[in-house]
Amino acid sequence: MAAEIIDGKAFAAALRDKVAEAARAFEKQAGRKAGLAVVLVGDDAASQVYVASKGKATVAAGMESFEHRLPADTTQEALEAVVRQLNADPAVDGILVQLPLPAHLDDKAVIALIDPDKDVDGLTDTNIARLANQQDGLFPCTPFGCMMLLEDRLGDLSGQSAVVLGRSQLVGRPMAQLLVNANATVTIAHSRTRDLPSVVRGADIVIAAVGRPEMVRGDWIKPGATVIDVGINRLDPAPGAAKGRLVGDVAFDEASAVAGAITPVPGGVGPMTIAVLLRNTLVAAHRHESLAVPA
Numbered sequence: 001m002a003a004e005i006i007d008g009k010a011f012a013a014a015l016r017d018k019v020a021e022a023a024r025a026f027e028k029q030a031g032r033k034a035g036l037a038v039v040l041v042g043d044d045a046a047s048q049v050y051v052a053s054k055g056k057a058t059v060a061a062g063m064e065s066f067e068h069r070l071p072a073d074t075t076q077e078a079l080e081a082v083v084r085q086l087n088a089d090p091a092v093d094g095i096l097v098q099l100p101l102p103a104h105l106d107d108k109a110v111i112a113l114i115d116p117d118k119d120v121d122g123l124t125d126t127n128i129a130r131l132a133n134q135q136d137g138l139f140p141c142t143p144f145g146c147m148m149l150l151e152d153r154l155g156d157l158s159g160q161s162a163v164v165l166g167r168s169q170l171v172g173r174p175m176a177q178l179l180v181n182a183n184a185t186v187t188i189a190h191s192r193t194r195d196l197p198s199v200v201r202g203a204d205i206v207i208a209a210v211g212r213p214e215m216v217r218g219d220w221i222k223p224g225a226t227v228i229d230v231g232i233n234r235l236d237p238a239p240g241a242a243k244g245r246l247v248g249d250v251a252f253d254e255a256s257a258v259a260g261a262i263t264p265v266p267g268g269v270g271p272m273t274i275a276v277l278l279r280n281t282l283v284a285a286h287r288h289e290s291l292a293v294p295a
């Protein structure tokens with residue numbers, strides 16, 4: 001039987017509506033809009049697109065969007081001064097520094113400067129520790145969005161066996177931590193893992209975040225498993241086509257013949273990331289004003 005398709009686009013749209021409603025209530029209570037500042041350095045084309053769509057989504061959710069576009073030759077000092085200014089600005093609840101930064105800049109030093117209570121990407125050491133210690137914090141948007149999709153489909157994840165493919169700071173590691181916190185039994189696999197197919201075959205939940213087009217094959221999947229494909233990979237264009245097709249890290253047609261449920265690419269995890277960013281900003285705004293965080 002073909003797998004159920006997990007519609008991340010619809011889920012994200014519903015989440016954005018919920019955030020917009022809560023943003024209106026916040027504005028009434030606080031006497032101001034919640035605010036998200038995005039800092040972009042340089043002219044990387046993909047980053048420009050991401051920043052523009054984050055700004056649009058922020059405004060559409062009834063929040064204030066502050067964009068800081070700095071030239072590619074910005075110095076470390078100038079960038080750090082912008083982050084300090086945003087930390088001090090009472091109108092700013094969330095700060096996001098768009099990565100990657102140009103090579104001459106030290107991204108770790110910049111992230112370390114962000115006020116952890118405004119760190120809506122969940123990348124500061126403080127928020128990493130809060131996640132590990134199961135305290136309230138702000139956690140990375142993409143894995144948090146994956147958790148929402150998983151819990152929506154499976155409910156309580158206690159005792160489920162999960163394999164996370166990938167161990168990046170942005171996706172794999174926080175994903176594994178969120179799953180452990182939800183009482184799943186978690187294996188983290190990476191490029192040094194031996195016999196990946198048999199590791200994956202043992203899992204009720206598979207999260208693929210490796211950045212390798214269609215690497216996870218159908219015969220790696222345990223029948224009935226839930227598969228969350230984080231990968232976004234553009235294939236080379238077919239002859240005559242301007243753009244190549246977008247595919248995930250999972251061979252979708254093969255895997256969907258075996259899995260119980262699966263996210264498509266595009267339209268699965270991708271749309272969740274911005275929706276969770278808006279949600280994180282709203283949560284930060286409520287904490288900032290000492291208001292109860294809406295459910």
Ligand code: NDP
Pocket residue numbers: 142165166167168169170171172189190191192193196209210211212230231232233269270271273
């Ligand atoms: P990274 O490149 O930072 O990490 C990739 C991870 O995959 C590493 O841990 C690496 O292992 C592991 N890996 C690479 N090749 C293999 C292999 N052959 N076998 C097993 N493990 C392997 O990527 P990200 O975590 O940032 O992103 C992963 C994917 O998710 C990308 O396609 C990216 O575009 C996508 N993405 C999607 C988002 C969304 O909004 N949907 C947001 C963020 C990312 P090792 O550590 O050993 O090198």
